[in-house]
Amino acid sequence: MAHFKRWLFLLHRWLGIVVCAFFAMWFVSGVVMMYVGYPKLTESERLLHLPPLAADAALLGPREALDAAGIxxxxxxxxLAVASGGRAVYLVQxxxxxxxxxxxxxxxxxxxDVDRELAMASAAAFAGPGVGLMYEGTLDEDAFTHSRALDAHRPLHQVALADAAHTRLYVSGRTGEVVRDAPRAERLWNYAGAWIHWLYPLRGGALDPYWADIVNWLSILGIAVTLMGTAVGILRWRFAGRYRSGSRSPYRGFMMRWHHITGLLFAAVTLTWIFSGLMSMNPWRVFDSGAPALRTEAMNGGPLVPPAxxxxxxxxxxxxxxxxxxxxxxxxxxxxxxLARGSALRPTVLDAASVAPTALDVDMLKAAVAKLSSAPVARIEVLTAYDSHYYTREPHTMTGGGDKPLPIWRVVFADEAGTWAHVDPRTGALLNRSDxxxxxxRWLFAMLHSWDWRPLLERRPLWDLAMVLLSLGGAALSLTGVVIGWxxxxxxxTPKPAARRIPPFTPSKEHP
Structure with a gap:
């Protein structure tokens, strides 16, 4: 038992020297991310910056444009939008x-080709009249464009705006659309937030292929160190009686004592956040069910082919x-x-031929959603309010910024994967799927890591206070560990000074 304890103490001591530095970085950057997320162009921002389509413009119909382009x-x-080069274009996939x-x-x-001139025109249309522009060249990827959603748009053109926020725009090198905006304050805060929290310094270079494995194994190491530290802390704490100093902790030094105390107080939340951070990576695809894709074309009644x-x-x-x-x-x-969209997210639904505002027949839509899967529909739930699985977050957060309309249908299928499909009954669009x-x-990542628990989210600033206080406690635990390790x-x-060699005593004649 003594041998086991010795190895437990030694492993926690030396592994903790490395891991505590990452813990401190994650706790501090996590607080920043609560209020400043990774740069993104939300759907509402994109629509707000699109110039209006002119009703009297001489524009081709969709079939005419496709035929002219040979598609x-x-x-x-x-x-169709004024989205590329400041002119109305059809964007076709x-x-x-x-x-x-x-x-x-x-x-x-x-x-x-999307050249400098077209990129500048797109940026000018996005920024609006009277805003100065400066072209900053092209790039494949930088600190604010690591998102895989931008892969289809690389290389990206950079354009700096002379606006109050010192915004930087990223224009698609494939379509000419503005695909990301990043104000200067957001960029600066991201160096202390998402950029360091997700270990993005490792992205875009020689370590990029190993980034996911580095994050996964570092998290696993952090879990092991936290468990060992918890065991050490419990073993060293005197629940009955006290040490000679009068304390229940044996450590006399300020840092050692408070590392011991904060470790016992915040070990659970540290373990929870490190574990849930690992879950956010979907390590080794553990959350992939292997269920077949939903048959959206069958639900839609065939492919999209604009008629003449x-x-x-x-x-x-x-x-x-x-x-x-x-x-x-x-x-x-x-x-x-x-779907005719203005600056608001909710579109006006028009019949493509008669142009009359229209609504989908409920019975027809029920028959359509049943074709999404070969499994039978167990039930259709109508959600008129958000719940634990369909909810919205602030636009800057990782899961925020999207369109989460209400009411929606939750179509529950009776299959082994437990498939759910969320469908917008106004547009007939498949919003997302779940299994x-x-x-x-959702529970192991979003709930444990971001505390996406609706009763708490609906009672802000209670959520803010809980997250900040626990993060500060975890940071105190980590920083004391960093100081101790340093x-x-x-x-x-530090090399020890060499001991001064004393020559052997030789008795003289005067001292026999």
């Missing part, structure tokens, strides 16, 4: 294709009323629809 066959996506095709809506000419008699953009803009910034053609429950593995990830390393690495 035939079904589509995955079709949009063919079914089965990964890259988008951009077509000038006035001429039907495909966009072949589709209504003109001008007619759709006029029918939508108000300011229209984007038209999106879609197919739902066997019907061709157009038992993903719901486990001092111990200093003692070990």
């Amino acid at each position: 035939a066959g079904p589509l995955k996506e079709l949009r 063919p079914a089965g294709g990964k890259s988008s095709v951009v077509i000038d809506a006035a001429t039907g000419t495909p966009l072949r 008699d589709a209504a003109s953009p001008q007619a759709l803009i006029a029918a939508a009323g108000g300011t229209v910034r984007e038209l999106r053609w879609t197919r739902a429950a066997g019907r061709d629809l157009v 038992s593995h993903r719901r486990a990830s 001092r111990r390393l200093g003692r070990k690495l």
Whole structure:
């Protein structure tokens, strides 16, 4: 037993010297991330900055533009917006294709290259009149563009705005759209927040292929050190009686004593956050159920193929009323629809041919969603309020910034994977899917790491106080460990002075 304790103490001591530095970094940067997230262009920001579509503009219809560009066959996506070079364009993604095709809506000419001039025009349209621009070149990836969602847009053009926020825009090198904005304050705070929290200094260089493994194994090491430290702390704490100093802790030094005390107080939350951080990485694909993909084309009633008699953009803009910034053609429950969107997230739903505002038939939509899976539908729940699995967060957070409309349908299938599908009954759009593995990830990551618990989130600043106080406690535990480790390393690495050799005594004649 004594031998086991000795190894326990030694492993915790020397492994903790390395791991405590990461713990401290994660706790401090986590507090920053509560209020300043990784840069992103949210859907509401994107729509707000799109110039309005002119109802009297001479624009080709979707079928005319596709034919002029030589694009035939079904589509995955079709949009019309003033999104590339400050002009109205169709943004087309063919079914089965990964890259988008951009077509000038006035001429039907495909966009072949996004050069400096076009990128600057896109940035100018995004920024609005009177804002100065400075072109800063192209890049493949930097500290604020590590997101895999940007892979289809690389290389990226950088444009600096002379606005009050000193915003930097990133323009797609494939479509000419502005795909990310990053104000200076957000960029600076990210160096103390998301950039360091997610170990992004390891991204984009020689260690990029090993980034996920480094984060995973560092987290596993952190879990082991926390468990060992908890065991050491309990073994060294006198629950009955006291040491000679009168304390229940044997340590007399300030740092050692408070590392012991904060370790006992905050070991559980430290362990929880390190473990849930590991779960956020989906290590070794543990949350992948292997369930087949949902059959969205079957639910939609076939692929998206704009007919020759589709209504003109001008007619759709006029029918939508108000300011229209984007038209999106879609197919739902066997019907061709157009979603006319202004600066608000909720679109006006129009029939693609008659341009009349329309609503989907409930019975037809129920029959359509049943085709998503070969498994039978167990039930359809109508959600009129957010719950633990369908909810929204602040735009800057990792899971925030998206469109989470209400009411929605939760379609529950009777299959082994426990599949759920969330469907918007207004547009017929499949919002997301979930299964038992993903719901486990929700509890083990979002709940344990970000405390995405609705009763707490709805009672802010209670959530803020709990998260900040526990983070400060974890930081105190970690920083005392860093100081202790630094001092111990200093003692070990400082060479000891050589002992002065005393010559042997030789008696003289005067001292026999």
